[in-house]
Amino acid sequence: MFTYKTIAFTVLASLVGAGTIMAQDEDYGLGREATTKEIAGWNIDVPPSGDGLPGGSGTVAEGKEVYQTQCQSCHGADGNSGPMDKLVGGKDTLTSDSPVKTVGSYWPYATTLYDYIHRAMPFNSPQSLSPDDTYAVTAYVLFLNGIVDEDTTLDADSLPDIRMPNRDGFVSPDPRPDVLANACMTDCGSDETTP
């Protein structure tokens, strides 16, 4: 009943030029082209290649100042005394029973540090740091971790070249399923798995 009515309506509608039924996945003509300017305003990510890093630069010494005024209250004077995430330390702890995962001990890419600080820090005022300040405080956090020297200047060229201590620490693709259990039904042992 309903179908007949629908067809009748559709025929009538197309007769008067009110529309046509489209096949799935046609070009819907929705949305518009994004302008270069619009993209530039939002495209803030920095992948390991360093693509997208802005101009500007910052030194460890400048970074210390940024850190003391904008980060220290939450991350501690030396970067590892809280109250928020430890940014420093944990060297050689990943194999231990109590690993300490920090920028220095765990993060595989320095570009991620620039990206994250710029997008999310300071926590109470994200995306407020200038490129110069972001380079500088990135350099300072790396310095506190013993990854760069005190006289380091970071910019779009030098940042992607930094080799982080745990650069090769990550494994992908996902090796799971890594535990193959049996669906034993009666009188089962405590560990019904085949390794």
Add this chain to the structure above:
Amino acid sequence: MATDNRTDGQIERRQFLKRSLGVVAAASLPLPVSQALAASNGGGNLAPNVPEWTRSQGAPILSPAYGQPSRFEDGVVRTPTDLTPTTTSSWSFTPLQDLNGAITPNGLVFERHHGGVPDIDPEQHQLMLHGMVEKPMIFSMAEIKRFPQVSIKRFLECSGNTLTEWKQPTGKTVQDTHGLLSCCEWTGVRLSTLLRAAGVGDKAKWILAEGADAAAMTRSIPMEKALDDALVVYAQNGEALRPEQGYPLRLILPGFEGNTQIKWLRRLEVSDAPYMTREETSKYTDLMRDGSARQFTFVMEAKSVITFPSGGHTLPEKGFYEIRGLAWSGRGKITWVDVSTDGGRNWTQAELEGPVESKALTAFRLPWRWEGGSALLQSRAIDETGYVQPTRQALIKARGLKSVYHLNAIQTWEVSSDGGISNVHV
């Protein structure tokens, strides 16, 4: 059967009484006092008396215009973690022990935010799609809603769900142990439809998804997943997304860890390589015994948990109880759930609520008579790939004790002879 039902009814009534008395003590509201006292005095509203709510008109329509649960249900709420130093980068748990069936009500869907919940005006929200595409695009919310629509029921689980349970039993209730888990019917447009609108070439292998929140949350998503079953959604359970679930727009990647399903979605950038964001390096990576870390461990493997009876419940008397729970798998459909009452020595197949949907919470049930002794209740899920939910010991044997995420082990609830139920490891 009639006897069983009556027994069950008594349990509910006792819990109801306990709860209403608790509310009274906390808030000292005059109306509940008289009602609760009447009930405890032997029940002025119980048979053979005609209840007071039957003898007068109830509340008018639109009380309120957006309906709320009964005031007697005000204990059914999300609860916060005590593990985070801030309340904006934090999480809250779904009260699984108080829910029925497989759908999570919108106001009880678990939360995990990294920069709080933004208050976004949909008229000023856009989705940008750019990078390795033929034509970079911007869509308004109105345009996104005009694309062909799909609605699909899918679970959402934080990869940190159950993380307190690796070493010792920690959570008291199933809300504490498994509450970073919810399931909604999501409505939106296929991500593949949007990608086709922009034109994606063969070299494109990854997509960066970014939120408009204060964390500008970003994750790299494999193109394969984007073209398979990813959705960009604007509605959950029939209404607009809740702010804490990404209003006005979020990504849904069925079966993937919750963090990848970017809320407040504002940008998608197509690339040939992953971006190595903070949330896929520093966090949401699984540290193994040897110090290496697994990265891009997206899939939530098959898992199940008994929600009734569960930690914190008390069985008031011997007799019939229906064991109820939830099972789910990020790899597809649940095909089988077994229940054990003796800590995993012997198992019985439970009944699944159908039709079973892929990557959705699936309710299971098994009738049980408690004889008054101690019991160890467990459930074990098996999915359509044949994967069997493992024990905690087996997971630890394979991964060690410091991987934090992706604990999908069999959960044990101990029923003691006084009817109390607690979280234990066996």
